Amino acid sequence: GENVEQHPSTLSVQEGDSAVIKCTYSDSASNYFPWYKQELGKRPQLIIDIRSNVGEKKDQRIAVTLNKTAKHFSLHITETQPEDSAVYFCAASTNYGQNFVFGPGTRLSVLP
């Protein structure tokens, strides 16, 4: 089955700097890759997603890139703010949300 790895497990950056979180997946059939943000004690919330027919997607300060050949995708956050501090999870799934697997998470701390 699908295996999703995520690095780093913790990341600290200064406010205003950029943060990059990387994920790799094993199942070449996966074609949907969302990123979720989970603040302490709260539910995971989708922040951006990308499908396999697209190499890059951007939404304001957040961008995701996908390399299907290498089976990895990355989350990029620019101009980080303290409210970006949270745990970020990547995930991968096949069509119709099958075989949905989450990565282990990255705890991002943005220092003021």
Add this chain to the structure above:
Amino acid sequence: EAEVAQSPRYKITEKSQAVAFWCDPISGHATLYWYRQILGQGPELLVQFQDESVVDDSQLPKDRFSAERLKGVDSTLKIQPAELGDSAMYLCASSSITGGPFLSETQYFGPGTRLLVL
């Protein structure tokens, strides 16, 4: 904005007791997921429903866990008997298929039920 509802929010039980969690997905969402999230880890899929049918329950410990979605709307996840290792957050999510050349799904999560087994 519509949200996924879950109850109870917190549950404390003793081992060997039975517990049940309820989830009401966003109206019109055909797909419903139950996840278990252990503190410090990512959500782990337990079961996925498409309408009232189970699509994937390969990770569900079927000796003690059961899930149903009888009318294809709300769903119940049951543990009987509960064990100490079941202490975790149980998350429900729902989704509807979005369009485009690749049919794929965005999941919306409920607030979760935090279970503590003593």
